[in-house]
Amino acid sequence: MSLSITDVKLAVEDELIEGAISIRDGRIDKIGKTALLPKADRTIDGKGLIAIPGLIDAHVHLRDMELSYKEDFSSGTLAAAAGGFTTVLDMPNTKPPTSSDERLVEKMAKARTAIHVNVGFYASLAESATDLRRMTNAGAIAFKLHMNEPNSDAWHNDRQRLLSSLEECGALRVPVAVHAENGPAIAKIQTKYREAGRNSARDFLRAHAPRFELEAVRMIIDLARRVHSNVHVCHLSTRRSLYEISAARKKGAQVTCEVTPHHLFLDTSDLNRKGGLALMVPPLRRRSDTIALWKAMLGGQIDIIASDHAPHVLEEKETRDVWAVKPGLPGLETTLPLLLTRVHRGEMTWAGLVRLLAEKPAGIFGLQGKGRLEVGMDGDLVLIDPKAQFNIDSSKFYSKAHFSPFDGVKCVGRPAVTIVAGHVVHDRGEIVEKNQGKVVVRGVR
Numbered sequence: 001m002s003l004s005i006t007d008v009k010l011a012v013e014d015e016l017i018e019g020a021i022s023i024r025d026g027r028i029d030k031i032g033k034t035a036l037l038p039k040a041d042r043t044i045d046g047k048g049l050i051a052i053p054g055l056i057d058a059h060v061h062l063r064d065m066e067l068s069y070k071e072d073f074s075s076g077t078l079a080a081a082a083g084g085f086t087t088v089l090d091m092p093n094t095k096p097p098t099s100s101d102e103r104l105v106e107k108m109a110k111a112r113t114a115i116h117v118n119v120g121f122y123a124s125l126a127e128s129a130t131d132l133r134r135m136t137n138a139g140a141i142a143f144k145l146h147m148n149e150p151n152s153d154a155w156h157n158d159r160q161r162l163l164s165s166l167e168e169c170g171a172l173r174v175p176v177a178v179h180a181e182n183g184p185a186i187a188k189i190q191t192k193y194r195e196a197g198r199n200s201a202r203d204f205l206r207a208h209a210p211r212f213e214l215e216a217v218r219m220i221i222d223l224a225r226r227v228h229s230n231v232h233v234c235h236l237s238t239r240r241s242l243y244e245i246s247a248a249r250k251k252g253a254q255v256t257c258e259v260t261p262h263h264l265f266l267d268t269s270d271l272n273r274k275g276g277l278a279l280m281v282p283p284l285r286r287r288s289d290t291i292a293l294w295k296a297m298l299g300g301q302i303d304i305i306a307s308d309h310a311p312h313v314l315e316e317k318e319t320r321d322v323w324a325v326k327p328g329l330p331g332l333e334t335t336l337p338l339l340l341t342r343v344h345r346g347e348m349t350w351a352g353l354v355r356l357l358a359e360k361p362a363g364i365f366g367l368q369g370k371g372r373l374e375v376g377m378d379g380d381l382v383l384i385d386p387k388a389q390f391n392i393d394s395s396k397f398y399s400k401a402h403f404s405p406f407d408g409v410k411c412v413g414r415p416a417v418t419i420v421a422g423h424v425v426h427d428r429g430e431i432v433e434k435n436q437g438k439v440v441v442r443g444v445r
C-alpha cells in the first residue's frame with residue numbers, strides 16, 4: 001500500500017517549501033520533488049495545501065466504557081481525525097478508572113476494534129510500586145495524578161507517600177501528568193458556599209482561586225525535583241504558576257507544561273455569555289493571564305498545547321446549580337482551526353504550531369516514530385487548507401458533545417485531509433477509511 005502527495009507545501013522550520021511526500025507500508029519513505037517520486041497506488045494532488053506532521057493531543061478524555069453516552073472510542077477518534085489529530089492520549093478518570101493493569105488491558109482491547117486514529121493510554125498514578133510497574137509493563141504512556149480530587153484523606157495528599165510514588169515513576173522513566181489544584185482547600189470552600197446557598201459562576205471562580213493552582217504547582221515541583229521524576233503540569237492557567245515553573249526549570253527541574261486553547265482564547269469575561277458551557281477546571285482566568293500564557297507559549301516556555309477534550313451531554317452543562325455542572329468542553333475539532341487562524345494573522349509560526357502540537361508531545365511522552373515530517377517516520381500527517389474560511393459549528397462535530405463556547409467563531413484555515421499510517425481517514429469533512437488507528441504503547445514502535 002503506497003500513497004503519494006504531490007505539489008504540496010511542506011512546513012520546514014519557518015519556511016514553506018514546495019515538494020512531495022511518498023508513504024509506503026505505513027511510513028514516510030521519500031520527501032522530495034514531485035517528478036522524482038516513485039509510482040504509488042494512490043495520489044493526492046496537494047495543490048494549495050500545506051503538509052504538517054499528524055498532530056498529537058496529549059490530553060483527551062475519550063470516555064467510553066460506562067461513560068460512552070458522553071463519547072466513545074469511535075466518536076472521539078473520528079473527532080480527532082476531523083480535527084487533524086492522528087494520535088491522542090486518553091485520560092484514566094473513566095468509569096471504571098484505568099487504575100490497574102487489568103483495566104488498562106481491557107480498555108486497550110476494546111479500543112483496538114474501534115479507533116480511527118492512534119490512541120495511547122494514561123493510567124492513574126498508584127501508590128504501590130508493584131501496581132506502577134505492572135501498568136508500565138502493560139503499556140501505559142504516562143501516569144495521571146489528580147491533585148484536585150476533593151478527598152482530603154487520599155494517599156496522594158500525604159507528601160511522603162506521594163514522594164515515594166513519584167520516585168518509582170522516575171525509576172521507571174514514565175512521566176507523571178498532573179492536574180495541579182489544591183483539592184482539599186477547594187472542597188472546603190465549595191462546601192461552605194453550598195451551605196450558604198452561593199451558586200454563581202463567580203463563586204465557582206473563587207472556589208478555584210489562582211492560589212490553589214500555585215500551591216499545587218509548588219508542591220509537585222518540589223517533590224519531583226527531589227526524586228528526579230518527570231512531571232508534566234496539565235492545563236496551566238495562571239501567570240503566577242507559569243513563573244513558578246519557569247523559575248524551577250532555570251534551576252534544572254524536569255518539569256514540562258501544557259496550555260489549553262480555552263485558557264488561551266477565553267477569559268472570565270466570557271463566562272457571562274457562555275455560562276456552564278465555559279466552566280472547566282481549572283477555570284477561565286483574567287485577561288492578563290491569557291496574555292501572559294500567549295507570550296510564554298510563543299517564547300518557548302510552554303511545551304505543548306493540548307485540548308483537554310472533555311465531552312459531556314448538554315444537560316450536564318446547562319444545569320442551574322453551578323456545583324453540579326460537569327466541567328470541561330469538547331476541543332478536538334476546534335483546537336487546530338483556532339490556532340491556524342493565528343498563523344494566518346501572522347501571530348504564530350508554522351514551526352511553533354508543529355513544535356507545540358506534534359514534536360514536543362511526541363518527545364515528552366516518548367511516542368516513537370511520531371511528531372516529525374521526515375523520512376522513516378510514521379505516515380501520519382495532515383494536509384491543511386490555509387485559506388478555508390468557516391464558522392465553528394458544534395452541531396457538525398463528530399464528537400457526541402454538540403456544544404462549544406467557540407460556536408460562531410470565524411476561522412481561517414482548517415485540516416483538509418488527515419492521513420494515518422498512509423491511509424486517508426478524513427477528507428474535507430468526510431470520513432473515508434475507518435479503523436486505521438493503533439493502540440500506542442510506551443517505548444514500542
Ligand SMILES: [Zn+2]
Binds near residue numbers: 059061091308310
Ligand atoms: Zn482533563
